[in-house]
Each structure stands twice: as structure tokens, then as C-alpha cells.
Amino acid sequence: MFDYTYLPAPNLIPSIVEMMLKIVFIFSMNMGVFAPLLGWVERKQSALMQDRIGANRAEIFGFTVFGLLHTVTDAIKLLTKEDFIPRGADRPLHYLAPFIAVVPSLVAFAVIPFGGKYMLWGHEVNLVIADLNVGMLYVFAVASLATYGAVIAGWASNNSWSMLGSMRVGAQMLSYEVAMGLTLVGIFMVYGSLQLTTIGMAQENFFHWGIFLQPLGFILFIACALAENKRTPFDMPEAESELIAGYFTEYSGLKFAMFWMAEFLEMVTIAAVLVALFFGGWHIPFITHQGLIAAMGYLFGANFGAIAAMIIHVAVFWLKVVVWIMILMLIRWSLPRFRFDQVMKLGWKIVLPLALANIFITGLVLLAVR
Amino acid sequence: MLNQYIPILVMTLAACGTAAGMIILTSIIGPKREFEEKMEPFECGVSPITDPKSRFGVRFYLVAMLFIVFDIEAVFLFPWAAVFRELGMFGFVEMMVFILVLTVGLAYIWKKGALEWE
């Protein structure tokens, strides 16, 4: 496990291949599937919630594919849109802001396991890009960088509404970052680790899922995650009816789309973290990790069985993620938004004390159980 | 252990590449024409009245400041949570004292009205 020198050559190649495959998988999942698809899901889902049908008319050779092509048309349109920077704006920062917004949301996924460990031809495959022992802290650290994107976007735009939006987004994201960290301390106490793979493995038993062990932590975390994601009911920074488009008022074309993309990808990350921490990660309820591998091994032989189990686990994980994304969208489309001071009040006066209380209670219970 | 970070590095580079690519692409493609009125910041169809970069209320700063303090608190809590089971009762009391002191701080700012947006 610990080595500074390189792995022996025969082992190096599979590791590199494994690494690249995982990165490509996550990247294609994020950029290729979720970023465009979520736009479609969001549109269609909101449409159906609102008794509408939603985008369905874009067609190639008569095929409309349930409106999926609208995401393609949107991309083409946004790409060929004028790139615009207002006078008085800080040009380099104006370019930098969407960049800063997107990168963390793409990178944050690295530590989230989307499957367990499998032995394939004597090579252990661990379905996580980087199995850091700081685990969740990495996500927090990366998430804290996302604040810059929004704050700088507003600052660099030379627009009053953007400026207001950026101040709001800064204050809001900072407040909820703290609360988010504290809400998860309970989970870390329960599983005794910050490493997401460890936490994932610990949830093999259905009744050890985080949701049962940390219900309060779960609710608080969802609130914080929604706030970090800056979507309704916490979309003060970009509240259309108040601030026009908030901090990205002066952004056009793809640069504007990048903020949205970042938002969508953040949503995927949030859903993935929720699943990994509270909903048993890749586990199927009542079926153990090894149990499934053994069963599949019995059916397909050891190696292919492991592959089959891997596929099932990965599918289960993404299924849970998709369900969570849909729930997050349901929340987003059902609720009115807060007022800014109410958001801050919720963060500091309700969530933060409750999170501290949650830590206290968890500690007491854990000590009592022991 | 270090090779744990290599994927992250690779991923970061890839992400930076993607993002930079998108920005460069959008600034190359697309028609462009700039003229005086368009370059004005948008303010509901009239010319802006004041410079947007005026100063903001001190509360925003206060929030950031409180954030730092509580972030440090959280930072201390993470390693504690990881070794909580090993430390047992002793660690629990120890941390509760720590939290208590900071809760006093929270109560102070609460009472001082630093959390109010009035």
C-alpha cells in the first residue's frame, strides 16, 4: 500500500490502465452523460411536474428522441453565441470565473467510490479514482474553491446586480460550508473514518446505512448541500426575480452555460456523496458485497463473475444517484425561495447549532453503546 | 501513497483542459460586434446610475470572519471524529470543552446581533 518508488513494472501497466479507465469513466459520466442529460432531465421532469410535456420537437430526420436532441441544439446554440464582456469589466477575471466554477465540480468526484473492490486476474480493482484517507475533506476543500468562481464572476462583471449576487453567493456558500462540515462529523464518528471507501464498506448491512444511524445529520446535510448548490429554495445569488441573473448576468454563450454545468455537476456530486454516505453506496440492501461476487462467480466464473458483480454494483450506485438527483430536482421545482437574511439565519442559527447538538448526541450514544 | 494523488492530478489537468477549451472555443466562435451601448453593463434597460463596485455592508465581512473561525473548529473536529472510538470518554469531554468555548463565542455574536441582517 505504501510506496514511494514505483510499482514493479508488470504491475504498473494495469494500474495505469485502471486509473485511466476510471478517470475516463467518471469524466464521460460527468461530461458526456450528466452535464447534458441533466439539462434534459430537469426540463422534462419539471415539465411533467407542471402538467406540461416539455421540449420534444427538435428532430433529426424525423426522430425526436423525447426531446433529448434539445440538449444538442442548446449546446450548438450556446457555442455559436457571441462571447461578451462589458466595458469596465476585468477581462482576465471575467474569463477566469467560469473556469474556476467548473473545475472544482469536475474534480470533486475523485474520492467518491462508485463500486467496491474486486479481484480481476489477480489485480485488485478499487472502484474509486483516488482512495484518499482524508476522503470527505478533499470534497470540502474542493467545494470551498467553487466559491471563488461565483464571487469573482460577480466582481469582474462591473454590474450592480452581479455584484449583489456575488456578495450573496459568497456569504451563503461560506456559511453553509461550515455547517456542511459539521453535519458530517457525526457520520465520521459513527464509521470512525473519513475515507469514503471505508464508509462505503461499513454500510454493507442495510441497517448500518447512514440514513438510519444519522437521520438528523442527513437532513441537515441535505439542507446544506442544497444551499451549496445554489438552487431553489436557496437560489438567492441568481434569483431571477430579484437580481435578474445574479452573478452571471453579464455572461453569455458557453461561459454562461459553464456556470450551469458547474451547478449540474455539483448536483451529481451531492447526490453521489449522499448515496455514498447515507444510502449504502454501491450496496444492494440485504446482499453483501462478497456475497454478490460469490454468487456471480458461481454463475460466470471467478473473473467474469467479479466483472458482473462490478457492473451490478456500479449500476446500483448510479441508479441511486439518479434517484437522488430527481429528488433534488423535485425539491428545486416545488419550493419558493428564501429571503437572503432567512438563509443566513437558517445556516447560522438553526443548522449550525443543530449540527453541534448532533455531534454531542452521537458522541453520547456511541459512548453508551460501547 | 503518492500515486493516490496522481489520478487527481490527471483529473485536474483534464478538467482544466476541458474548461479552458470551452472558454477558448466560445471566444473564438460566434459573431462579435461591440459598440458603445452594448458594452454598458445591463441595468434593466437604462444606463447604470452608480459604480457597482461600491462598498458593501460590513455584515458580509462578518460572515466570512465567523466562517473562518468555525471552519477551524470543524477542522479540529474531523481528526477527532476519526479517532473518536479510540479516545473514548476522555476525548469526548475534551472536545466538548472545545465546542463549549466556541459555542460561547457563537452565543456572543448571536447576542451582539452579528447574525442579524437588519
Add this chain to the structure above:
Amino acid sequence: MGRLIDLCKRKLGDTVLSAHEQHGDETVVIRKDALLTVLRWLRDDDAMKFDFMMDLTAVDYLGTRARSERFEVVYHLFSLKNNHRLRVKTLVADDDPVTESVVTVWVAANWFEREVWDMYGIIFKGHPNMKRILLYEEFEGHPLRKDYNIRKRQPLIGPEN
């Protein structure tokens, strides 16, 4: 004659220039110089108690009346307590379109008076902010005067017509 007109006449004496009742609407015409006192009395007197100033407008009688009585400023008052209404009018001359502002009596009169200024060019003395309200500063003339042609445009942008 209606009850309110009687009351007004008895109380106000010769400040009431004329009064009439038509279709159940009681109307009193008040001398311009006594307007503010009369309206304040109408608001405060227990028998009257006109706490609502429902409407304030003007009428341009160009060509049908003497030029010294060209404009009428019309107040529609309503009393919540007594549930009755009264129309109060005052006459404004063409060459001196000035009358008293009643903003001090009813806050609501503020915009209504600005509108009358905008539309008829009647100036309300003592109004805190006598500016155009519906039209723009650059607009010349007062469109609801009978001598303003409905199609006389004064665009801020684009061709003249």
C-alpha cells in the same frame, strides 16, 4: 337637494358656488381659495368624515364654458364610516391653471395631482414633487386638453411619425 349638499351649504355658506344632484350623485362646487379648508373640514367633520379621497381628476370644458372656468378639478370623496360619497369640484382658469394641493389632507392625492398636471397642465401649489408621472420629461404640452391632437407624437427614439 341631497342631504350632504344641504349640510355643506349650511356650514360653508358662500364658499359653495353651486351644487347639484344627478342620478343620486351629490356635487358641490367650491371656491378655489377656500378649497383646502373645506376639504379638511370634509375629512374631519363627524357628519362628513370623508376619509377616502377616491379619485382626483380634472375636466377640460374648452369651448363650452368661459375661459376663466375652463378646467374643473374634481374630487370624489368617500366616507367609510357613513358610507356616502360626495363630488367636490373647483374651477380653474385657463390663463392661471393653479390650484391648491391637497396632499396635506390626503396622502393619496400625491400621484393623482401629478397626473392631472401631466395631463391637463394644472399646477398644484404646495405639492412636494410636481413632475410628470405618466409621460416623460421631454414631452411638451398636456395631452388631455381638448386642444391637443390625439396623434401628435413626440417620440424619444425613432422617426417622428
Add this chain to the structure above:
Amino acid sequence: MQLLIFYGFGFFALFSGIAMIMSRQPVTSALLMVVNMFCLAGLYAQLGAHLIAVLQVMVYAGAIMVLVLFVIMFLNLREKAGIVSKHGVMMQALGIAALGFVITAIIAKLDMAKLPAAKAPAADFGSVAAIGRVLFTDYLLPFEITSVLLLAAIVGAVVLAKRKV
């Protein structure tokens, strides 16, 4: 490979550090500082200080620098023409001279052989649990004192920022 990473991060750290003190725009300075923090975090990770590396990003880049950025934006600081003070050029020259001196001194003084040879660290060196274990036993007192320090910081900041106290 390792050396390459070191040089990469080291170069960027230096570059951003120097650019930071040269930059005219305070906002740019702050952002360059963030880059600097990031590179240092990379170096920490290379040195096996995993928790510290992440905290470097989280606390320095994610919290302290945001606060700095807020203050810059909040005070609407835009530099006048002469950012560097009049005696700035001389100071810089002096500074660079001092820099050279310091480095030579370090290298001259450093007798690597006297240091114990680098040991292979324990498997969980620098991990969350390892730090936690030491922090909450050996460093108990500093830890508790930190809480008082933070409390003082809260009070201080509130007093300073809110005029009516």
C-alpha cells in the same frame, strides 16, 4: 518523476508568490496567493502530510483567502498609480540581495549528513487518524488553548467590525 512534481509545484509556488507581490490589482494578488497555497498543498501531499495538504486548501485557500478577497471587494480597493512605494525599487533590490544571502546561508550551514537519515514513515503517516491521535493526547493543551484563541478572534473581529460596541 517525484522531482518533476516538486519542480512543477515549486516553480508555480515561486512564480505565483513573486507575481503576487508584483501585481497591481489586489484581487489578482489574492488569486495568485490562492495558486500559491495550492502548490504548497501539492508539496505537502508529496511529503506525506495528507491531512495538512487538504487543510491547506480548505483553510488557507478556501477560507482565509476568501476573507481577504471579501475585504478587498468590500473596501473596493483599487490601487492608485504608484503602488510600489518610492523607495520600492531600492527595497526590492535589497530584498533580492537578502534572498540570495539567505539561500547561500542555508546551503552553507546545512550539513545534511548530521541529520538522521529519512526513515520510512509509518503506514498511516500524516493520515487523519494519526494526526488526531497525537493532537488529542500530546497536544491537548495547545488544542484547548486554540479554542480560547478562536473565541478571542470572534470577539475581536466583532468588536473591530461593528462600530457600536
Add this chain to the structure above:
Amino acid sequence: MGVTREERNIEAALGDSVILTQVDKVIGWGRKYSFFLYPFITACCGMEFMSVAGPRYDLDRFGAALPRFSPRQADLLFVVGTISHKQAPILNKVYNQMAEPKWVFAFGACVCSGGMYNNYSTVQGIDTILPVDVYVPGCPPRPEMVFDGLLKLQELVANERSSKWPRGKSQYEPRVKR
């Protein structure tokens, strides 16, 4: 005004070639199903616009459901409701501030021609101050009429050469600078 150094379009970038028409086709296809609206709503037609966006008629089917209130992000200026002379400079400014490519949709009789308001305060059709792409009559038009107009606009956009862009500012400067 005039051609600035910054001005460019795809056609200039690619040079004139056979591929270009194909590229134009693809871009036209993309743009036609992806209108981000800037609803410039002032009057009665706005109520009908709500219906157009509402469940019964659902503007989203045409890929045009995202109202962006920042003109930088919008492609299609939906002028909905009477434009008075007081409002006209604002409309003009919003149009000028939109990022290229941009289209203008005249929604309702008042916008097309001033409608029944042939008077001192109303602009007699916004085509007197900006270039308009599609006119939809009616006071207010039925949602179906709006869709007819939108389909026409889609047709127009699909067959557009990208050399048409950028279009630049509207032909008039306001008389009064505010």
C-alpha cells in the same frame, strides 16, 4: 459603429467553402430549437404569454422555454405588449445589449403596428425602431398564433447563413440620453 477590429463571424473564420453551408445548416438547426427568450413584457399580451408558457400550450415544446432576463444570454427578444414612447428607448437599449445572434418577435397588434392605440403615446409598430423578424397579430394573439409565428421564425433561423451575423445595433439613437 462600423466594422471594428473585434468583429468576426464563423464565415470569416472558415473562409467560404462547401463545408460552410453544411456548418450553417447544423448551426441553424441548433439555433432554431434553442431560443432563450428575453420576455419584454409590458401589457395585456403578457397574460397571454403566461398561457403560452403554461401547461396548456407549453412553449417548452419548441425548445424556447428558458426565459433569461439578462439580454446577454437571450437570443430572442419577445416584445409583448404595447410599447409607449416612454418605453421605446429602453426596448432599444435591451435590443442593443443582446448578444449576437439575436432575433425579435413582435407579439400582438400593438407591437406590430400600434394596434388600436394610434395616439400620441404609442409607438406605431416596433419595426420603426428595431428590425423585427416575425410579426404575430392579434390583440392578444391566441397561443396558437404565437406558435405559428415561432414556427415561422424557426424556419427563418434554420435557413440563415451565418454571414448574416453580427447584425449590430438598431438603426436609431435615442434623442435624449438618460
Add this chain to the structure above:
Amino acid sequence: MENRHQLDLNTELMVLNMGPSHPATHGTVRFFIKLDGEKIIHMETEIGYLHRAFEKHCEDGTWSKAFPYTDRLNYNSAPQNNVAYALAVEKLMGMADKVPARTVYIRTIMCELSRMADHYTNLGAATLELGALTAFLYFVEARELTWDLIESVCGARLTSNYVRIGGLASDLPEGFAGKVKEVFAKNRVFWDEFDKLLTKNRIFLDRMRDTGAISRDDAIAYAFTGPCLRAAGVEYDVRKASPYLAYGNVDFDIPVGTTGDNFDRYLVRMEEIRQSERIIEQCLAQMPSGPININDAAVRNPSKEEVKSNMASMIFHFKNTIEGIQVPKGEVYVPTEGSNGEVGFYLVSQGGGKPWKCRVRPPCFALTQAMGHMCKGSFLADIIPTFDMINLIGGECDR
């Protein structure tokens, strides 16, 4: 303490220009806001972006040509304005009591239907601007169903042009009562869902409650009328204070609030939708049969056969159309309860076929005037619910 924004760190006040082309201002209002952080120190309202010369147009045309213009005053509830104008003209002509009973009832129904549509739009738009898009679309659909009813009667969805002097343009369609029943059943479901989504939702409540409050006395001084006045606890409704149409014959409640904040306005409007349904159902039950127009050739267009067959009818028809209906000299003010408050028509006739003056008392004009008063000291975000609950309708406010 007293002027903290001045003491506090020399914070420059931010002067913002909200509107006219801002999503929250409906395109027709412009707010100048002085902000200290997020708090409004001072606010000025500018209106007039939708001034369309209503009065001038009325004076320009004949009496009956004014109907299409009245449609576009409060375009959310066009029939109400039609009715108000018709009532005023009829009163001026001294034939107010000659209007057939069936017409009175149909007019009442149309008024209440349009009140419902108006409240649906208003409440929906308010929630839209508070971020709850789904609730908004539920009410849009509810309004759509109401509009179907209006369309089946008037022939147009929004600008109905339905009422005529001394009568109506057309009779109710066959099976109207049944359709109303169907629509109301659906609308009640939407109403319930809307109610469940919002009324007890704390997020919504916190946005609405104690924001934009106005005291009883201030509301009266600002000449508030309609739901906004009643929300402030003043018991005044034209339908009750001086019953017109069939309002004296039906049983309904008029909701009254206590504090005059946005939440009370919201509740009052929600309740009024229910009451309107009640009124309509009672009216349909009491609906008399009979003619819908005054049988007076000098007022009403004769039927086509009559025009062709009867010379006198034809002459009247031509005279009425070209010269306009002859209205005797006089003046009249008729208050009616519009969806937003008291809609009063003040008509002056100098005799002849054209109005000398046709003034409408716009309820939102008075309401909008108080925006600055209501928003002062609250947050930027509070403008939105307050302004929505004022329900500014450009056509009515600016005319």
C-alpha cells in the same frame, strides 16, 4: 444607532435601478432604490411606461367604441371593466333599472369569473417570482380553464369586449352551467394543491408574513381599496357597501385581514376565489330567463333581419353606429368592485354620441403609490412579494 448606515464604515449607499425591464417589475414600473447592503433606505416609483391614452381615445370615439379600450385597462379582468363602464353609461342615460334581470346575472357571473382569473394570475405570478414555478403553472392552468369559460361566453380569452350599453353582446352558450361545474371541480383541486404547497410552507410564510405591511390608517390615507385594503382590516367592499348587479341577492363572505401584510393579502385573495365560485354557483341557480338587451332601438343594435326589413331599425342602426348612442348631458361616477379594488368610472357627457370625459379611477394607481412607503426599511427581496401582492396592472395604472 439611528442612522447606522451612515455610521457603519462609510458604506456607500448603492443606488439601484430596478426596472422597467426587470423580471419583478412587470415591465411597466421603475424603482429607484437606495440600498444599504440589502436594506432599502429609500425607494421611488416611476410609472407611466404603459400610458396608452385611454381617456383620449374614449373622447375620440363614440360611447360604445370605448368598450374595447376598457378591456385593456385591467386586462386580467376585462369583463369587469366592461361592466363598470356599461353601468356608468346606463346610469348616465337614466336606464339603470331597465336592464333585464338576466343580463344583470350574466354580468355578475362574468365579473366573478374574471375576478377569479385575476386572482389566479396574481397569486400565480407572485409565487413565480418567489421561485415556486410549479405552483404558478398550476394556477395558470386553473386560469386557463376559467378563460375557457370566458371564451365560450365572450368569444375571446382575454379582451372580451362582451358587455354593451343596456345589455350584452351575446347570450350564455348552451350548457354553460354544466361546464362551470366541471371547471370548478378541477379548479378546486388546483386551489387545494396550491394551498397545500404554499400556505403552510414556512419558507413561503416567512417571505410573505410581516413584509410590506401597511397599517389600517395608512391604507385609508393612501386610498387603498380592494383586497389590499381589506387585508389591512378595513371592512369595505363596494359589493357590500353599495350593492350593484346581483350582489344584493347572493350570499357570500368578504374576507378581511388584520395586519395588512402580504400574507393577509394572499389569504384574502385565496378566499375571494372561493367566494367567487360561491357567487357564480348561486347566480347560475337563480338565473332568470328572458332577454339580454334593453329593447330600445336607440340604444341597442337591432337584429340583422330587422335591419333589412324595417326601415326605422335600419336608420337607428346607422345612426347608432356612425354617430353613436345619444347620451344626455350630465356627469356620473359609478364605483364597482374590481379585482384590485374600486374601479370607478367618472363620465361627463355634453350630450351627443361621444363622451366628453371618460375617467376611470384606477385602483392600482393608489396602491402603487404606497410602494415606497411599504418597502422602506425592508430588504431588497421584499419588494417582490409586496409588489406582486399590490398586483400592479400596467394598463390600469398608466391607462
Add this chain to the structure above:
Amino acid sequence: MVANYKKVNRGVTLTFWERIYVMEVMRGIIITGRHFIRNWVSTIRSYVSGNPADRGIPTIYYPEEKPLLPEAYRGRPMLVRAVDGKEKCVACGLCEVACPPKCITIVGAMRPDGTRYPETYTLDGAVCIFCGLCEEACPEEAIVMSPNYEGLAEYDRGLMLYDKEALLVPEEKLQGRLDYIRRRMFNKCNY
């Protein structure tokens, strides 16, 4: 039978569960989620069965499906071409006068048989407000509000200037509207 003033229940003393947001969020999600699932299922069902009636949503797929209009609906005004092929209009000019936006212009002429007819009849579609006053004014039932609303959008304002030929429609196509006028609007019982 009187109206009463009734205090609305300001009510809203929230219970503990309502106060903690969670329950309200859940309730909201359940309501919207119910719509979502119901519409999802019904939409899929209609895709499978190919029957638009199976759709639970009220959306009309416009260019392919047309809405059902009430017979009172006023669409674009049309001139009636009588069965003998001549226009019914006698160019009396009443519609021109009655039209509030003044969008109609008529130039009348005399046929050899002495009847009047419009030599030109122009209706500016960009100005028309579909109010129906021309229809009421017309003594000859020559101009009626047809239920036609399609294809009115144009790229150019000039194209919306309809001349006589564009407006004339055979009588049988407008029969529904003519019946409606006679039955509902100018029926004898309406007086």
C-alpha cells in the same frame, strides 16, 4: 342573502412539524411528485398506445393537434362570398366607422345591376384587434369573425394587409359563425 365580512384565518400558527421545514418540503414534494409520476405514466401510456387522449397532461401539441374552439370564438374577420359568387358586402362603410383601431378601408363601386359592392376592401391584419364590432355593425352579415386563427404570423408587416380576395370566403365555410350570430347575438329573444 347578504354579504358578510369574515376575518380570514391568519392562522397559521405552525405546528412543530411544519416549523422545521422538513415536513413541508416533503408535502410539497409529494404533491408535485404525484403530478410527475401520474403524468409520466400517462405520457408513456399514450406513446405506447398512440392515442393522445391517454395523455394526462392538458398540453395540446399545437401544429399537429388543434384546440377545440367554442363557437363564440372570434378569429380573423372574413368577408362572406354569397352562394352566387358575389360578395355580400354593399360597401356601406359601417364597419369602417365602427372599427376602433380603424383598420378597414373600403372603396365602394356600383355593379351594372345597380347593387353596390366594394371595389377594394382592405383590412390591416397587423392593426385588427379581433373585437368583433365590425361584425355587429354590418347590416348585411357580410363581414364575420371567422374561427380562423392560423397562419396569421408573417415576416413582414406589409404582408398582413389583406385585400378583398384574401378576405372573401364562401358562405358555407362561415355557416357556423353566421348561425351563431343569428342565434346567440341577434336573436329576437335577446330584446
Add this chain to the structure above:
Amino acid sequence: MEMPVPLHHYLILSGILFSVGVVGVLSRRNAIIIYMCIELMLNAVNLTLIAFSRQLGDLNGQLFTFMVMAVAAAEAAVGLGIIIALFRNRQSVDVDDVNLLKG
């Protein structure tokens, strides 16, 4: 096992960074930039601590860094508070303007 990168590399880097910080403090007048330079110096020291911690296989260096961070955070809160207070009184964050000795 040897460290992959020799210790003195880190030390030199940290020395340079420290000097850069010193130069910044000496040459800039903007209090916020000076504050950032101080942070830079702290970070340079942290780097040394961690490098030695790795060299010696001893966690104490990392613990030191941990504490330095905590202190730095507190310093940020108060330090920037002081800058704001200075700004409030002097309308400037230029250290030349706020020379207390000059009065």
C-alpha cells in the same frame, strides 16, 4: 527509504518563498498585500516544518503546522478586522497613511 526529493530542495524553496514574503512586506504599501505576504512567510515556514517532519518521520512538525493554521485563521479574522478599522478611520489601507508615529 530515502525521501524522493532531497530535503534541501524544500528548504531552499521555502527560503526563497520566505524572502519573497519579506520583500513584499518591505516594498508594498497596501496593508492587505502586506498581510498576504505575511501569510506567505508563514507558509514558507510550514513547508520547512513539514519537510523536516517527513525527514524525521515525526508527526510533531505536522502538528505545528496544524496549530499555525489555526493561529493564521484567528490572525486573519482579527488582522483583517484591524485593516477594516483602519480603513474606516483613514479611508485608506496604505500603511504610509496609517503610520501611527506620524500621528
